[in-house]
Amino acid sequence: MLLDTVDIQQQQQQQQQQQLHVLFIDSYDSFTYNVVRLIEQQTNISPEVNAVHVTTIHSDTFRFIDQLLSLLALFDAIVVGPGPGNPNNGAQDMGVISELFENANEYLNTIPILGICLGFQAMCLAQGATVSELDTIKHGQVYEMHLNDAARRCGLFNSYPDAFRSTRYHSLHVNAEGVDTLLPLCSTEDENGTLLMSAQVKDRPWFGVQYHPESCCSELGGLLVKNFLKLSLENNISTGRWESRRLNGKFSDILSRLDKTINRDPIYKIKEKYATGDDVIYVKQFEVSKDPKLTFNICDIIEEPKFVMSSSVISENRGEWSIIALPDSKSQVFTHYGAVNKTTIHNWQDKQIRYSLLKKCLDGQDVDLPGSLTVINEDKSQFWITLGKFMENKIIDNRKEIPFIGGLVGILGYEIGQYLSCSHRTNDENSLVPDAKLVFINNSVVINHKEGKLYCISLDNTFSETIEQLLVHSFVDRKDIKQDLPWPKHLPEGTDFTITMPDKQDYADAFEKCQSYMHKGDSYEMCLTTQTKVVPSTVLEPWRIFQTLVQKNPAPFSSFFEFNDIAPNKDEKPPVLCFLSTSPERFLKWDADTCELRPIKGTVKKGPQMDLTKATKILKTPKEFGENLMILDLIRNDLYELVPDVRVEEFMSVEEYATVYQLVSVVKAHGLTSASKKTRYLGMDILKHSLPPGSMTGAPKKITVQLLQDELENKLNKHVNGGARGVYSGVTGYWSVNSNGDWSVNIRCMYSYNGGASWQLGAGGAITVLSTLDGELEEMYTKLESNLQVFM
Ligand SMILES: C=C(O[C@@H]1C=C(C(=O)O)C=C[C@H]1O)C(=O)O
Numbered sequence: 001m002l003l004d005t006v007d008i009q010q011q012q013q014q015q016q017q018q019q020l021h022v023l024f025i026d027s028y029d030s031f032t033y034n035v036v037r038l039i040e041q042q043t044n045i046s047p048e049v050n051a052v053h054v055t056t057i058h059s060d061t062f063r064f065i066d067q068l069l070s071l072l073a074l075f076d077a078i079v080v081g082p083g084p085g086n087p088n089n090g091a092q093d094m095g096v097i098s099e100l101f102e103n104a105n106e107y108l109n110t111i112p113i114l115g116i117c118l119g120f121q122a123m124c125l126a127q128g129a130t131v132s133e134l135d136t137i138k139h140g141q142v143y144e145m146h147l148n149d150a151a152r153r154c155g156l157f158n159s160y161p162d163a164f165r166s167t168r169y170h171s172l173h174v175n176a177e178g179v180d181t182l183l184p185l186c187s188t189e190d191e192n193g194t195l196l197m198s199a200q201v202k203d204r205p206w207f208g209v210q211y212h213p214e215s216c217c218s219e220l221g222g223l224l225v226k227n228f229l230k231l232s233l234e235n236n237i238s239t240g241r242w243e244s245r246r247l248n249g250k251f252s253d254i255l256s257r258l259d260k261t262i263n264r265d266p267i268y269k270i271k272e273k274y275a276t277g278d279d280v281i282y283v284k285q286f287e288v289s290k291d292p293k294l295t296f297n298i299c300d301i302i303e304e305p306k307f308v309m310s311s312s313v314i315s316e317n318r319g320e321w322s323i324i325a326l327p328d329s330k331s332q333v334f335t336h337y338g339a340v341n342k343t344t345i346h347n348w349q350d351k352q353i354r355y356s357l358l359k360k361c362l363d364g365q366d367v368d369l370p371g372s373l374t375v376i377n378e379d380k381s382q383f384w385i386t387l388g389k390f391m392e393n394k395i396i397d398n399r400k401e402i403p404f405i406g407g408l409v410g411i412l413g414y415e416i417g418q419y420l421s422c423s424h425r426t427n428d429e430n431s432l433v434p435d436a437k438l439v440f441i442n443n444s445v446v447i448n449h450k451e452g453k454l455y456c457i458s459l460d461n462t463f464s465e466t467i468e469q470l471l472v473h474s475f476v477d478r479k480d481i482k483q484d485l486p487w488p489k490h491l492p493e494g495t496d497f498t499i500t501m502p503d504k505q506d507y508a509d510a511f512e513k514c515q516s517y518m519h520k521g522d523s524y525e526m527c528l529t530t531q532t533k534v535v536p537s538t539v540l541e542p543w544r545i546f547q548t549l550v551q552k553n554p555a556p557f558s559s560f561f562e563f564n565d566i567a568p569n570k571d572e573k574p575p576v577l578c579f580l581s582t583s584p585e586r587f588l589k590w591d592a593d594t595c596e597l598r599p600i601k602g603t604v605k606k607g608p609q610m611d612l613t614k615a616t617k618i619l620k621t622p623k624e625f626g627e628n629l630m631i632l633d634l635i636r637n638d639l640y641e642l643v644p645d646v647r648v649e650e651f652m653s654v655e656e657y658a659t660v661y662q663l664v665s666v667v668k669a670h671g672l673t674s675a676s677k678k679t680r681y682l683g684m685d686i687l688k689h690s691l692p693p694g695s696m697t698g699a700p701k702k703i704t705v706q707l708l709q710d711e712l713e714n715k716l717n718k719h720v721n722g723g724a725r726g727v728y729s730g731v732t733g734y735w736s737v738n739s740n741g742d743w744s745v746n747i748r749c750m751y752s753y754n755g756g757a758s759w760q761l762g763a764g765g766a767i768t769v770l771s772t773l774d775g776e777l778e779e780m781y782t783k784l785e786s787n788l789q790v791f792m
């Protein structure tokens with residue numbers, strides 16, 4: 001049946017009528033989207049209202065409160081979210097939020113508001129309560145909440161039991177004693193005494209909770225939100241707000257403009273259908289040994305340049321596959337230099353491109369671009385779009401069961417992530433350091449260790465016959481690969497290494513500063529990292545060092561990347577970026593429809609006195625539990641920002657590695673493909689949005705990475721490139737043309753920006769209020785030693 005325009009308009013109006021519109025004010029927190037989705041998940045608010053639309057803005061989206069006030073008639077309720085900072089600091093920490101609560105006029109008094117943590121504190125402060133530091137701070141700790149009689153009557157806790165458990169993330173607390181306008185509803189007990197956990201502003205539809213209903217360890221968070229929405233609806237009906245809602249066209253315009261104040265544009269539009277690429281793709285499959293050492297045996301006989309993403313230990317769902325990517329003269333190399341906002345694109349070892357010329361381009365000089373070279377002036381956010389545009393025409397619908405069939409492989413450094421500035425040059429040669437380097441691979445050898453299968457794959461039917469024959473001759477149908485790698489376990493004798501470590505006192509100072517930020521409420525967890533520099537007396541081949549590394553520290557994500565992408569020339573030495581890693585940590589893996597993150601947080605050193613049972617006990621204590629929970633909630637937030645269906649699939653498992661035990665959680669997002677066209681994202685979008693990895697930053701991410709970069713690591717690591725983390729703390733992996741991707745966190749790695757003349761090693765760990773200086777120093781040294789041992 002055809003509907004005429006009037007019918008459509010009526011239908012749209014009805015739909016809008018059945019939706020509540022909530023304005024969420026975010027203070028740059030890392031749990032924001034956990035709350036936003038919790039609100040959106042509430043359906044059946046009443047027989048008439050069955051959906052909620054949330055518009056998220058930042059606390060500084062509007063400079064003046066009047067701009068915000070003029071919009072409030074459009075919304076059915078406001079949620080003021082959690083966040084870093086202290087409400088006593090007013091607009092400096094809270095943007096327009098303080099004024100919102102202080103602006104108590106007749107009109108505002110009728111608007112339903114729910115304040116969470118920081119939002120709750122700001123609401124109470126405006127009523128005359130005090131907000132001050134807790135003696136014993138609680139970050140990522142789960143406590144029992146107790147309701148009082150008033151809670152029973154107010155509706156916010158409708159259908160609640162008397163007690164329930166919820167997560168707390170706060171350094172500050174509210175004391176509302178003697179404040180007549182505040183009605184306490186809920187409290188908890190701990191070393192600090194009895195603490196206010198929820199209150200209502202009397203005679204107003206303003207509520208608040210100190211705890212975090214959205215945490216994955218909180219009980220009944222959804223019910224709290226649903227009750228608030230019900231109360232909001234009832235309030236709005238009785239005050240006439242509901243009737244007077246704007247339902248005209250302007251309303252949707254304003255909403256969609258507000259929705260766009262936070263940019264979540266995908267890096268490219270996903271097509272409905274992709275070509276299969278059957279006419280060009282070449283896949284040849286062989287039976288081989290299941291031993292993961294096979295990868296290294298193979299690497300040893302392939303003399304061509306190669307990038308290796310391999311496993312030296314096989315675990316369930318990790319390290320089952322190894323990839324040997326073979327760049328060739330058609331491979332395009334994408335390099336982004338954040339310090340000068342430039343991206344270069346050129347073919348692998350294009351003989352016409354000299355490094356001296358590339359340098360001139362980067363310095364901004366006007367030169368004719370030779371050969372395949374393109375230089376684009378763009379910042380890092382635009383760089384993602386460049387990658388997206390390039391891949392748009394490469395995606396094919398083929399062999400999805402193989403994780404990698406060709407595509408972009410490489411490294412995304414720490415500073416390419418959000419909220420960080422890139423101004424990264426090497427101390428010694430003052431040369432620019434790339435913030436990202438990715439190479440498009442046509443030819444690869446991909447191995448499934450679980451099934452003992454090897455694939456020679458080419459995207460353009462150019463797989464080298466010589467290599468294929470060599471592989472068949474040496475490995476196919478042979479189960480007897482060399483058990484001991486044919487490599488020596490130690491670096492050649494006679495090489496001396498000068499090792500510069502971070503200064504212990506500098507580390508202690510940075511640790512103390514972290515404690516003070518966390519006590520002030522600016523951060524809940526800070527991943528403080530150090531850099532160590534190693535200069536060998538003679539330059540050793542990176543491959544030679546990798547051989548030693550993988551034997552000494554086996555891990556599911558061992559990577560070898562030597563970017564010889566500029567052809568060597570006798571007059572000049574391009575600064576080759578080398579990256580050797582034995583990372584235990586997956587950051588993000590995706591296929592067309594799902595993505596998985598695997599944050600590691602919580603570390604215990606192995607030793608004669610430490611077995612799995614003991615380690616498990618330690619890893620389940622409040623310190624390690626809180627550390628992991630904070631990052632788990634942060635990761636959920638990173639995913640929830642783009643995808644509505646996010647689940648915790650594994651909760652704090654203990655995993656054993658060569659030198660440590662670690663606490664690992666797994667979070668998955670589902671339904672990437674099934675999302676509506678407007679909200680459809682790729683794994684690469686999720687990667688862009690969630691870098692830098694939460695396990696390397698702490699929480700809340702924005703303020704924490706800024707404090708780490710500008711106040712702490714610039715001093716602590718001044719001996720290495722001005723304290724930039726560079727490739728350390730970034731990610732390494734691939735975006736395959738069959739829509740799969742897998743990226744590991746760049747930890748337990750070493751990297752050189754000068755072809756091996758000097759090496760750097762990063763190591764660190766999350767600091768919380770429960771950390772001790774000695775404990776953190778030991779953790780940092782343990783991680784550092786796991787790779788530094790190669791040189792000792
Ligand atoms: C910072 C590092 O590791 C990170 C911090 C961890 C922790 O605090 O327990 C664990 C794994 C990594 O996410 C490192 O290894 O250098």
Ligand SMILES: NC(=O)CC[C@H](N)C(=O)O
Nearest residue numbers: 082083117118171172521
């Ligand atoms: N999670 C929060 O909102 C924390 C609020 C405030 N910064 C505190 O630390 O108490």
